[in-house]
Amino acid sequence: MSDAANPPFNPKIIKRLIALAVLFFLVIVVINMSIIVIDPGERGILLQLGTIEGIYESGVHFKIPLIQNVVTIDVRTQKIQDPVDAASKDLQSIHTLVALNYHIDPLQIDQLYKNVGPNYEERIIHPALQESVKATTAQFTAEELITKRPEVRESIKAKLIDRLSSYHLIIDDFSIVDFNFSDEFNAAIESKQTAVQTALKAENDLKRIQIEAQQQIETAKADAESIRIQGEALKQNQGLVQLKFVEKWNGVLPYYMMGDATPIISLMNQ
Numbered sequence: 001m002s003d004a005a006n007p008p009f010n011p012k013i014i015k016r017l018i019a020l021a022v023l024f025f026l027v028i029v030v031i032n033m034s035i036i037v038i039d040p041g042e043r044g045i046l047l048q049l050g051t052i053e054g055i056y057e058s059g060v061h062f063k064i065p066l067i068q069n070v071v072t073i074d075v076r077t078q079k080i081q082d083p084v085d086a087a088s089k090d091l092q093s094i095h096t097l098v099a100l101n102y103h104i105d106p107l108q109i110d111q112l113y114k115n116v117g118p119n120y121e122e123r124i125i126h127p128a129l130q131e132s133v134k135a136t137t138a139q140f141t142a143e144e145l146i147t148k149r150p151e152v153r154e155s156i157k158a159k160l161i162d163r164l165s166s167y168h169l170i171i172d173d174f175s176i177v178d179f180n181f182s183d184e185f186n187a188a189i190e191s192k193q194t195a196v197q198t199a200l201k202a203e204n205d206l207k208r209i210q211i212e213a214q215q216q217i218e219t220a221k222a223d224a225e226s227i228r229i230q231g232e233a234l235k236q237n238q239g240l241v242q243l244k245f246v247e248k249w250n251g252v253l254p255y256y257m258m259g260d261a262t263p264i265i266s267l268m269n270q
Helices: 009-032 106-115 118-139 141-146 149-167 183-236 240-246
Strands: 035-038 041-048 051-056 060-064 068-074 078-087 095-103 169-181
Touching: 009 118, 035 041, 035 068, 035 240, 041 106, 041 118, 068 095, 068 106, 078 118, 095 118, 095 149, 118 149, 141 149, 141 169, 149 169
Parallel strands: none
Antiparallel strands: 035 060, 041 051, 041 068, 078 095, 095 169
16 A cells, blocks of 8 residues: 555544644633632622623632623722812812722622712712812811811711712721911911910910019018017017017127217116
């Protein structure tokens, strides 16, 4: 039997091998398209021809290729920061940086996707932040925004909860990172603080002077009372007068010069 009658490769076998390889590849592709893995902290929205059919929790799930599709959404706590330019009640310009921690209700992600879509941060959260901050700062003067910062924060947070809860967005925390005011306002605040400190120092100095003056008055009153008591005692006891004299006498008798005579004056009888 010649080589021409028995070719080394049978075309039919080659075609079958190619067909099997293509079929195997298609099976792999179909299986890959049929399996969806939802990571921990995520949920999957099952869409069938554009219609929401259900919610997948984390794990491995199957879907019908080309008919069903799964959109994954993160339901863990998310953090965003927004700069907001606003105005205070007294029309001071304020530049605010705020931070929001939130998460999506895992049981309602289909409603959020249906009513808002996947771009909920841009469409809902950022506008809500801007509006809530501006509405709140307009209720306080610039100075109150500083002195009543916790109250301002709670007011903004309450407005955010009211606006976002209807979209099944849950607020975990809200904070005011920073308040920045105009240079003119900062200078005015610094000047006011300096004036307050100066006034406080003057008030303290005045109180100190008043206290010292009162102490001097009381001391003088005490000295006068002591002198009065001693005077009354001396008037009532003449012997005490002589005793005081003797206690203070240094032993030298006073004398007067009258010519050559030196008369001695008895002090004890005076």
